[in-house]
Amino acid sequence: MTFDDEFDGPQGAPPQQLRWLHDTGGTGWGDNQLQYYTDDVANAQLDGAGHLAITAHQASQSLPCWYGPCRYTSAKITTRQPQLALFSQGYGHFEARLKMPVGKGLWPAFWLIGENLAWAGTDKAGEIDVMEALGDQPRQVEQHAHGPGLDFGGPTALPPGQSVSDWHVYAINWTPDRIDWQVDGRTTETLTRAEAGNTGWVFDHPFYLALNTAVGGGWPGDPGKMTVFPATMLVDYVRVYEIDERHTATTPAVSEGE
Structure with a gap:
C-alpha cells in the first residue's frame, strides 16, 4: 500500500490537509459545469462515521461563475495542485468505496490526472476515470481513459437491482501494458x-487522485425539477497499492508530521 485514507475523524472536520488539496472556482471546468468549487467544510467534510462527504448545495451566497452568479456550490479535492504534489503514482491498483447521489445533472467522479498537466496540457498528461456517474442513469457506471486522439470507454451496467446510490468498490489495475477497470x-x-x-x-508517468461532485455541464445537462439538494457523494476509503515494484514510479504519501 502506498496511499490510504479511511476518513476517520470527528464530524465536520475537513479532509486531511496532508493528503488532499482543494481545486476552487466557477470556471465551468472545461464543460460549462454550473458549480463553484469551494474549500468550505459545507462542501467537503468528514461525517464522523468513517466517511468523507462531498456535497453539492444550491448556492446561498453570491459567488462568480462563468455564467453569472453561481447557482450551486460543491467540492473537488485532489492530491496535487500546481507546485505541490502530495501523492502521485504510475502503475498500480487504485480503488475507492463510494456511494453516489442520484438525480438529473449530478456528476460525481473518482479519477486520475497526469502529474505533468501544468506543462504538458490535458491530452498529453492523460486522464483515467476510475468511475463517473450520471445522476439520471443510476444503474450505469462510466469508465474512461483519455489521451491524444484517445477517448476510450463507456457505460457499464450494474447487476439487476443495484444502483450507484449503493456502496460499490471501484478500481483499476494499471500496468505498463494495460488498464483494467473493476x-x-x-x-x-x-x-x-x-x-x-x-x-x-x-x-x-505518475498520476494524481481526484474526487468531486460536479453539477451540470454539457454531458449530464442541467439539474431537473426533481433533483434533490443537498446531493452528497460518500467516500468510505481510498487506497492505492503497488502491483509490481519493478514497474512502479511512486511519490510516497505525506504522513503526519512530515
Whole structure:
C-alpha cells in the first residue's frame, strides 16, 4: 500500500490537509459545469462515521461563475495542485468505496490526472476515470481513459437491482501494458497499450487522485425539477497499492508530521 485514507475523524472536520488539496472556482471546468468549487467544510467534510462527504448545495451566497452568479456550490479535492504534489503514482491498483447521489445533472467522479498537466496540457498528461456517474442513469457506471486522439470507454451496467446510490468498490489495475477497470472486483473494461496506440497511450508517468461532485455541464445537462439538494457523494476509503515494484514510479504519501 502506498496511499490510504479511511476518513476517520470527528464530524465536520475537513479532509486531511496532508493528503488532499482543494481545486476552487466557477470556471465551468472545461464543460460549462454550473458549480463553484469551494474549500468550505459545507462542501467537503468528514461525517464522523468513517466517511468523507462531498456535497453539492444550491448556492446561498453570491459567488462568480462563468455564467453569472453561481447557482450551486460543491467540492473537488485532489492530491496535487500546481507546485505541490502530495501523492502521485504510475502503475498500480487504485480503488475507492463510494456511494453516489442520484438525480438529473449530478456528476460525481473518482479519477486520475497526469502529474505533468501544468506543462504538458490535458491530452498529453492523460486522464483515467476510475468511475463517473450520471445522476439520471443510476444503474450505469462510466469508465474512461483519455489521451491524444484517445477517448476510450463507456457505460457499464450494474447487476439487476443495484444502483450507484449503493456502496460499490471501484478500481483499476494499471500496468505498463494495460488498464483494467473493476466494479466490486469484476473486470468491466480493458484498454491495452496496443489498442491505444503510440500516440494515445500516455500512461507511463505518475498520476494524481481526484474526487468531486460536479453539477451540470454539457454531458449530464442541467439539474431537473426533481433533483434533490443537498446531493452528497460518500467516500468510505481510498487506497492505492503497488502491483509490481519493478514497474512502479511512486511519490510516497505525506504522513503526519512530515
